[in-house]
Amino acid sequence: MEEHRKLEKSNNLIENIKRQYPKLSKSQKMIADFILSQYDKAAFMTASKLGQSVNVSESTVVRFANTLGYSGYPKLQKALQELIKTKLTTIQRMELSNNQIAQDTLIKDVFKSDIENIQATLEELNKEEFTKIVDKLYHSRRIYIIGFRTTTVLTEFLGFYLNLILDNVTVVTYGISDIFEQLINVTSEDMVIGISFPRYSSKTTEILKFIQKKGAQIITITDSELSPIIEYSDHNLIAKSNMVSFVDSLVAPLSLINALLISLGMREKEKITKTFKELENIWEQYEIYTSKENFSEQ
Amino acid sequence: MEEHRKLEKSNNLIENIKRQYPKLSKSQKMIADFILSQYDKAAFMTASKLGQSVNVSESTVVRFANTLGYSGYPKLQKALQELIKTKLTTIQRMELSNNQIAQDTLIKDVFKSDIENIQATLEELNKEEFTKIVDKLYHSRRIYIIGFRTTTVLTEFLGFYLNLILDNVTVVTYGISDIFEQLINVTSEDMVIGISFPRYSSKTTEILKFIQKKGAQIITITDSELSPIIEYSDHNLIAKSNMVSFVDSLVAPLSLINALLISLGMREKEKITKTFKELENIWEQYEIYTSKENFSEQ
């Protein structure tokens, strides 16, 4: 795990292969060449199959993984898959899913994949980081939330509830103002939550770079240590987002945000109860929700 | 199941109790009185406990359920719980969750609850209805998507992908135009997707009533047969949304929408592949996503 983290931090499997290339044996170079040119395929091969493809033994493949710093082939394969996943175009993703998912079990597989994403998110959750983030959110002067494309679904949901709990939260979106204009007054006392999932919006990365220069603390919510926003992160939460075909799966990230919101809310139970009491009155008076009254009339 | 569906269609457990009240025995009337006045409590009692509360036997409670048309007490209890769930205020929900969820296992419980929601959604999914809906979406002149409050998260996500597949989709949102203005030209050849989860927005119900008069087909996505939008529904999909504390859980609904989108996309694989090819070019040219090129430069 530790070694893997380190590798990921160095951020780039391909770069690692290139760096070690001169030192590799002839057989290992053949493996390296195959991976560099066809990593899309390699990522889904067993050690044995990969060996066959370049006419080397399975154990040579395993040693190749060790040489790169992985404890075994599965670790190398996982790194390849993470890498590939984030780089695939939407069309490549569609083709991948077609080979894997048969038409008749399609629906079932989508739900199961989302369940697995949540389970993996829970298992790998860094609870200390989670607690630190909850703490920090309470002590920020202002909180800004940033995310584009489909992740706006997450930023809007998080922002809506966070504002009910904390009342100093801005979800930064395009409008008459440009994104940067809305962020020129960010200071080091502020907190910025950046959310990015594959296919990573380049705008989010660009803005977090701008924010980092401003000195604000950055919390990232993303899908792996290989995510392009990791390098701007002070604190990070991982939620799995193995996509199903052409759709970005944001189910596990949404579940993680549920957990974050409820943890925050439970800490400030009294304040939040007071807020909701006032809101209930407003909701009732202005008939925002269908109500008990409607019900008892029946 | 069939009987339960019928009861739910008659839409109202309380109404049912009131209607049968004159015919009930003295003991049964005591049970009915207790339920009518304290249904919040009753919904979470066993048959035995409910019997104790009003000094009648467990078997009297079971016969009471039968008299109302349920095959057993569990069915009655489930109806009560569904009813109650949709009527609870946010504060009542917070209190409920506090009794159930201990602080230290809070995070875990949120994720588990979301997994259970997805599992239950998959188990109870009406696959024929699902297939019919996919068919109908292909043959609509125009598709409008409606939902307010937190469900905008779902309408925006669904609308975004649906537009890439079908190109005739409008997510109806507030702006300079009122909602109704955007819907005056809806015809019977159009399809309206209405999404509503607890706490049900009264606006969504009001608008679907307006749409029904216009003669458009209505697809609803909601959490139970007791939902207020069911009465305007031509086709319906259920996704579980047992809320965690004060947060509306939209995780299972989002997973259902993933399944719907992928089923649609797979049918029009060729068209969608063509669209994505054009989009890939645009995304690359205007650097919408972080790209392979960025990666290989490293």
Place this chain on the structure above:
Amino acid sequence: MEEHRKLEKSNNLIENIKRQYPKLSKSQKMIADFILSQYDKAAFMTASKLGQSVNVSESTVVRFANTLGYSGYPKLQKALQELIKTKLTTIQRMELSNNQIAQDTLIKDVFKSDIENIQATLEELNKEEFTKIVDKLYHSRRIYIIGFRTTTVLTEFLGFYLNLILDNVTVVTYGISDIFEQLINVTSEDMVIGISFPRYSSKTTEILKFIQKKGAQIITITDSELSPIIEYSDHNLIAKSNMVSFVDSLVAPLSLINALLISLGMREKEKITKTFKELENIWEQYEIYTSKENFSEQ
């Protein structure tokens, strides 16, 4: 002028007529009856024509105006027209404009009407009120801007520039949050700018009523003392909006907002210059605007 203002403050010509009705002569009662039942027509009649319609002399009509407290018939007529204007439906407005505006001079008349609106706005501008408002805006903790329907054009424009000058401004719009939710933390140290022009959105009035109870100062920008939001106003600016046919004319209100923004900006010239210097760097770096550089390349 003074008397007119007073009458307008009593807010209602019709109410005034009804109150004085018992004291009126028989002839005057005939005039009153005609106005009450057909004020749409009466508003566009000369004193002589109005007299003819009810078989009384022109001078009786003039004395009737005096009895109501107007210095002459033109003042009464103007009050009637203001009243009527705000109550006309869009269809009535279209019909009105068709009778008045010949097709061939239509374009010219639209521009001229907008020029007259600006001129009248300038002439009738209350400069003391204007200066007080500029002062108060500087000393507010937070500023909220409210307006719906076509006036969102004004709220967005005002909010965009105000935020560059003051950085504590929120334009309240529909989204995942309801309007009221965004305003629950408004205090008496805050300032709310409410903008409403015919056809007056009932939502704006409803919300200002809510705000008044919260104790915040309210600045209104509207088209006359008869506007429904006047009763919630602590400070008010009038901009003329005599509509052209079915389109709400917001040209003079936009010009008034220009004046307000520039007056504010000039007071904080140093601060604003600093902000714009930072923005220029951002705009240049991220190529927000077409630039001198592009130009000199040619």
Place this chain on the structure above:
Amino acid sequence: MEEHRKLEKSNNLIENIKRQYPKLSKSQKMIADFILSQYDKAAFMTASKLGQSVNVSESTVVRFANTLGYSGYPKLQKALQELIKTKLTTIQRMELSNNQIAQDTLIKDVFKSDIENIQATLEELNKEEFTKIVDKLYHSRRIYIIGFRTTTVLTEFLGFYLNLILDNVTVVTYGISDIFEQLINVTSEDMVIGISFPRYSSKTTEILKFIQKKGAQIITITDSELSPIIEYSDHNLIAKSNMVSFVDSLVAPLSLINALLISLGMREKEKITKTFKELENIWEQYEIYTSKENFSEQ
């Protein structure tokens, strides 16, 4: 006028000067040098003053203007001013306005400047082009409206009313979808209205370039023939936008849009009357506007 248009079409005064430079006399070269290096100043000098600055006679300056193809010095000066205006940064504009506008007459000057903008817009309006545009808008399959930054105020207003008249209008804005995604299905049967005023958004220009390749007709609304979007324009309308200090003045453009909407509406009077009748019913039922009923209760 004709010659001026031609020069503007060649799109660039500076370029023109550079091209003619080799043929110029020594005195004329001195004028040319001064203009090229200090056009900010030159644009506001009389012929006499400009002559003094480089030690040549006033008549030499006039002949210089003639050599460039202008009928006199005023035409050259105007071209310089138009050029300069569009290239100034916001800070330069603030400084300009401070020298010109004294504090005590500031408000008055803002209103007067807006009136002048409307008058100039009316005087220079190309009525044939205006009529052609009205025609073409009726015969488009779909209409898209594009504009960013402060011009969204214009696009939203235009789009709102145009949709009530024509029902096939999309105002393209940022959201979960990128701008380009919303435009991939644009065809040569569609019409795109591009709106851009100083400081010109580079995004608008970029998108019109994309649209032109798609083959759709482009109508531009901008402030001069020197605007960067002119080169993508099939039909163009000019509205003056001489800015007041740091604020983009959109008053005359808004008045032009009023004229465009009313001209369109009058042509389809019957259809539009029918639409508004239906809307009146909706507005009344759902209490969108403050109503006559409220009024008569008083």
